[in-house]
């Protein structure tokens with residue numbers, strides 16, 4: 001190599017980035033619990049209200065643009081989408097809930113599927129609940145938490161879109177979520193981590209990644 005080539009070559013940016021979900025590949029899209037692969041390797045699941053920012057959070061954590069598809073048409077047949085990691089661990093992207101235009105019966109049916117999944121999937125090691133930092137934890141989020149927390153497993157709340165708040169407001173929003181959960185779930189709050197997050201501003205990625213790595217490690 002000529003000396004000039006060495007001089008002009010720019011150093012690649014190196015630095016910490018999320019690692020726990022790197023190398024995720026699509027595994028299956030299941031329209032019913034019976035279609036899921038048998039429980040085997042450790043699994044983490046991402047849940048959240050429609051439009052909360054779940055797909056964006058998964059993509060940011062997996063360092064991919066379109067692993068999880070944003071805006072899967074609400075109301076269409078909904079699915080649990082699973083990805084497999086190089087370690088064999090599984091990431092489940094649960095259908096978003098609470099979209100106003102979805103018929104009531106479809107909503108109810110899916111809420112039951114999701115509640116059953118989080119309550120009974122034996123290999124689910126942790127639940128990631130994506131909430132809009134500005135809105136906090138809503139009643140439908142609590143339906144999932146009610147079903148999941150008694151099993152003794154951990155929850156990580158990603159309080160996302162924090163870029164829409166000032167740093168101070170984002171800290172206050174997370175503190176309010178923590179307080180709220182402490183009041184609702186006094187016996188389980190020690191197993192809930194709240195991470196101020198933004199997929200757009202790539203905030204909270206390292207903190208969230210560390211929790212996922214611990215769960216899947």
Ligand code: GDP
Nearest residue numbers: 050051052053054055056070071161198199200
């Ligand atoms: P999902 O329905 O929960 O999967 O939500 P999406 O990831 O599709 O995001 C819903 C909308 O919120 C889209 O318009 C995203 O561009 C936007 N969004 C997602 N995450 C963020 C974020 O961190 N900051 C901001 N400002 N917008 C976001």
